[in-house]
Structures are given as structure tokens and as C-alpha cells.
Amino acid sequence: MACPAGFTFDSTPRKGPNAEMTETLQSGTRLFYHGYDIVWSENHLLASRLESLRRIGDELADNALQVLKIKPGEDAYTILQAYVAQPEHEQESPAPRMLMKQLMAVPEWVDWEQVRRGQQVFWRYYFFISHALLHFSLAGGFSAPKISKVLTSTGYLSGSRTKERVYETSQFVLDIANSLEHLQPGSGAGWKSTIQDLLGTLFSFSNCVWRVMETKMGVHMTRQEREDYLHLWRYVGYLMGVDDIFGATKSPELADACLESIILHSVEPDPESGKLCASLLKSMAATPKLMTKVIRTLGLPDPFKFHLVLAESLLGADFWKANGLPSMSKPYWLLQKLMIWLMMVDLRLVNMLPWWFRARSLMIQKTYYMMVAKNLGKKRTQFELRELPKTLPDIQLASKSLDDLTP
Template sequence: MAIPNPFRRHDENTRQAWGYTFQWTPEHPTREEMHPMKYSYDIVGEEALNRLDIISPPLSAELPRNQNRGPSQIGVTKPKRDLYALLKEHHAEDEKLGELWNEVNTVPEWVDWEQISRGQEVFYRYGGVALTALAFQSLLGGMGAGRVTEVLARTGGFSTKVARHRLYETTQHILQVTQSLDSIKPGGVGHASSIRVRLLHAAVRRRITKLAAEKPSYYSIEELGIPINDLDCIATIGTFSATLIWLGFPRQGIWIRDQEVQDYIALWRLVAYYMGTPTEPFETPAKAKRMMESLLVTEITPTATSKVLANNIILSLKGQAPTYASRDFLNANARWLNGNELADALGLGRPGLYYYALVVGQCIFFFENKTHGLGEETVFDFKYVPSFSLTTEEGVYEESATKQTGIEKRNFRTLVAASAALAVISYLGMRTTWGIVGGLRNWWGV
């Protein structure tokens, strides 16, 4: 939760957006300056995808999920199409494939591998804090971006049944790009997964654009922009980097050093390059911070769809391994990291003070400590295909009287231990203070 700072400067340049206060400068990107990026996108990636579809046509599994299968398809499991593997195999045969392959395998001159390695270390140094912020702020809070949720809802990928899997896929990608220095270099697992996500984005963009051309009421490009456009991709990279540094970490009691900030931003600038995202906003930490602030002001506009997707994320995590967290504790986390204003706009529940106390215990645990998942490694295949009949519906909460388990029990024990330690320190401090006072009284003969 945002804590007011009485020492913060307030003048005509002070801006406040969703519990975050900052100073607007002439260098901040304006709404008008960012607007054209809603209609530009990764052309190189999409042209390569078109050629890959000719070489290896999409499988029938890439048809709408609600489409009936014929008798010959029942019980037949077809292999997943790995677009990165296809690109690697055929890049020398086609000009467009070669263009993409050469781009993603050419290391930009601004890359300092030692700095990239340090950036990866930052993630693991604050791993628990980072993953919590990514789940409850970057992803769940990101549902406040009304334009983006219109694309996500049309994929059906954030229904309650599959939202958790999408969370795991996102986490897998983050872990792969931070795994090791070799993982982020060309040919590494993080490098490959970034390209797979890039081609997946191209597939979703192309599909929604095609449906919009057939039925303009399905999706308005004029109003919402090209699906998964440059501005959306910049915002996504920002939520994984700048948002963590200047929102997610501080709201959990962590402020990282300037060198760590530089290193972490540099890491995600490289990931942006691999994914076909403009890298200019991440050239320096100052630029990344200003872009984050401009996007908070202009792009976080929660809609009814935002509420559906945000609550589906909460529902998908409720009572699930490895945390076994309750709905109230999940909502408390979301409110702590996003603030009540945004949480109310997303329609999140208001838990009691007890659950906020558990979040405090969690922050203390992270401060003191600086076998579940996907089931298999994903190749980011085109699983949730936009169609006219496909959207994302809000899930239904089923309350259960379960006892405190998992992460909540850990946080409660941490809070109790920290409170006891604080009480002892306070008691000893008072005794020391009174001892000093007594000594002074004796010295003065009072």
C-alpha cells in the first residue's frame, strides 16, 4: 500500500497515478507522443511467421478451442509446433526467416555481458520479492490497462481454468532469461523462449487483426490500436523491470542500489531486443522510469473486462500449490502492492486487517531472507486462439472453511517472531534509557 511521504516535493509538476506520486518533466513521454506506437508493431516477426506457416502449416489444434473435431481427430494427439525450432532449421532457406534469425543472433553493441550477468543476479537476490510483485502487481495490476485486456480476453487465456497455467508460462520465461549468462546469449534457453514468445505475439496479432477485418465490431483497431503493438510490448517489458524497481520492491520494503538498478534494466533491454520491442525506452534507468510513469498516467484505465481478468487470476491461485493461499490473503497482497484505488477499480475484495498483517509478516520474511508448475516446459504454442465466439468469462468464487495453511502460516509465525523481537528490543531500550537517566540523576545529585 502506498505510504504518503511528508517530505516529498509537491508543486505544479507533481503528478499522482494510482497511489504513486512523481514529478513530471519535459522528458516524460506524453500521450500524444506515445499514440503512434499503438499502430506500429513487430513487422519482422510477423513476416517470418507467415513464411513459417507456409513451411509448416498450423495444426488443427490452432483452430478455435470450441470447434468440434471430426471422428478421425478423436483421441489423436498431435505434436506441438515449435516455431523457434522451425526458424532455426529453415532460416537459411528464406529471406524473411534469415532476416529475423540474423537480427536475434546479432548481439547489440551496447550489450555488456558482465552487466547482464549482474542483472540476472539481482532477480535471484530478491527472488521472493520479485515473484510476488510480478504476480500481484505486474500481471494482476497490469489488468488495469484496459486496451490490453481487450486482447487478452479474446484469447480466452485468462479464464479461471487456464489463468494459472498462463502465470506459470510467464514465470517460466522470466526464469529462463535469468537462469544463467549462457541462457540469455544466442542459442540459450532464455534467448529461444523470448523468440518463441515473439512469434506467439505475432500469431495472436495476426489472428485478431484478421477477425477485426471480417467483423469490425469484434475489435476496433482504430480505437484500441493494433493488437500487441509497440506500446503494449514496451509496457510489458516495463512491468517486468521498471515497475518492480520503483513500485513492487519499495512497497515490500526493498530499495535496491543504483548499480543494481542499472544492471537489471540492462538485462530487460536485451530481452526487449530479442522480442522485437523498441529498446530506446530502456537505454537508461531514468528513461525506463519516465516511461513507466507516463504509462501509469495514460494507459491504466480499468474496464469491466479488467475486473473479470483480475478476479480470475485471484480465483486461479486460491488454495493452490505451492502457497495454498486464501482468497482474502491473495486480495490483501494485491491491495498492498497496487493500492486501494486501483484494487477497487479492479473489483478486488476487501480483506480484514488480519490478512494485511500477514502481508506485513511476508515482507519481514523477505527482508530477512533476501514441485509445482507447468508439468512440462512450454514452447509457447498458439493454444488460446481468438475467435468470434471465444472470450473470457468471470469465474465464480466458492468459499471454503479451510484452516490457515502454507504461506499464511509462515507469514503469521514470522510476524509473531518479529513482533516479539521488537517488544524485547523496545523493553531493553527502555531499560537502557532509564538506566542512563538514573545515572545522570545520580551524577547531578538529584
């Protein structure tokens, strides 16, 4: 299994507008923040506790990286394997060997049957989860300054790489959900990041999904499904280097409380994050010139506007307005409702017909792997670090395009 790169270059405190308020909140206090309804509890984390995580990384991996001297574009895991294959007396430091030992170990708490059930949850709700990951987790994630800084600094928002990054992340998620084999020790690699960044990333793939499914799409996972899905991502988090100091991934309730704490601590939507969001959606809506002409000639819905309405439907009107993004016209909202209805039909068939679940899941896997391969040049990505971009042409283009949009 491979996991996407994430680099954090400093640990400078950068808090959301409500971060300081969390220091004095009493249990039972109810907050409304850009559409989030939060009831503060003993499970929530103060901003000061979260801020301390910005100074904690993966010391074991950091020490190994210093010895291995991995360059941008090189496969970290291949270099690590080659290093530890040398006789011990020829190894400069024991750090890489210690890292490999940890990578090969499976934590005692891992329940492989529950991991397998978590994978089944992904395929059961595939269309809802995919919708949530793109139009909620990723589109909304730009409102956390630390996340947007990582993406711009690594070049993932430069030109066509925006769409490429989404397909790389799709490959990552498909690998996780494909089979238990993809999650076995010895098939992954890791990069530097802080624990708060990693926890935020972990929750964007796990409990963010079931929360937005419930509140915005009217789909409710059972408690067992949430526990299984979280267990899958808890193990993935371990492979990514997440040191869950606060035990936030042990139950859905603890995960939800930690997620809400991170939102109050880090998320601050503004017009700049709106430009990043629009750039992402414009890249995902990009079509060949001939297809664009056909769409305009026939008066078909604009793919970019459709992506915008899909994102607004999940992020909410308050969050969308804070991002400085325009709301779309009624026909696009009707299309959004039609899409959700079709997804509901698929879910009903999945729950009623086991053969449909198997056949449709296999078809999705094959189709999406073909799409990923096509967009990544028929090769599996290794998530190498990109160069630092000098300009952000897609962001500029998106901001200009937004000025021309009519609701």
C-alpha cells in the first residue's frame, strides 16, 4: 500500500478564530460554527492540547530519513529495504533498521476481520463516500491554512497536478479498500508530517464521511459500520505514522469529538480558501475542447458549476458564503437531488441483492483503476514530492472564472 505525501515545514501556531474560546468552554455548551452544530464535552480537546501536537512528529522515521538521505522523486521504501539488507556492521546507524522493525509489526489491537468489514463498508457506500471525500473533505480542507500551505508548497496545486493529486489519492483509497493484502506490513512508505496534520487527514477520510452522509445526504451508517470503518482507518493511521496520543481513534464518539476540536482549532474559511476550492473543482471538471464545445452548443449543464453545487450542498450555505463562492441556479440543484436519488437507488439494491453488491463493486474497481491509470500515465504513483511552484495558474484561472459565473 502507498500513502500520499504530506510535508509540514514549520510548527508555527496558527489557530482558528474560536481556538482560544475552547480553553474556557464548559461541558454541555452548544456551538454553531459555519454550519457545524457542536456540543462541547469532556471528550473534546482544548486548543492548547491540539497545538502541542504540532511539535510532535515521527522521531523514528525522522532519524531514519536523516541517514537514508532520500531525494525528491525517490521511493523511500525501496531505499529503506536496500539499506537494512546490508550487513549490520556496514550500516551507518540503527535508525533505519528500527523503523523497518516497526513497519513489519502489527499492533495487538488490530482485528483483521473488523478491518475486512471496514473495507466492505467502503464499497457498500462507495458513491456517497466518494462524493463526500471530494466535495466535502478535500474541498473544505482548504479552509485549514496549514493544509493549504502543504498542498501549495509541494506543488500539488500547480497546473494539471491538481487533478493528478486527486487521482493519486483515489489510488491510495482504493488500495486500502481493495483487500487485506494491500494492508499487510511491508507494502508502504511514509513522509514527514506532524501528528495534528495526520489526525486531521485521518478523520477527513473516516468520520468526516459518515457525519456528512447523515447531515447532508440523509444516509445513516449503523454503529457497527462506523466502528468497522473507523477501525480500518485507525490501522491505516498507524501505517501513516499517527501516534494517537489522546486515543481519539478508539471509538466513533472520541473521533467525532476530536474532529470537532480540530475544526474549531484550525478551520477558517475565507475568500482565499474559496479560490483554492474553486481551482480544485475546475480542474476536476476539465473536459477536452471538443466536449466543451458540444456542451455549450447543446446547452448542457456546465461541469464546473455542477461540481460547485455538489460542494455547496455538503459544505453548507454559511461555509460556502465565508469562502466567497457563488451559489448556483435551481437547475443545478435539481441535478444534485437527482444524483443523490440515484445513489439511494444503488444503496437499496446493494442492501437487497448480494449479487448486485459483488458485481457492481468489482465493476467500480476495474473502471476506476483504469481511470487512475489513464490520468497517471498508466503507472502507479509513488507520491513523490513535487517542486515548489512559482505561480498558481489554476487558482488565478478559477478566481477569474468565478467572476463570470451567474447563479
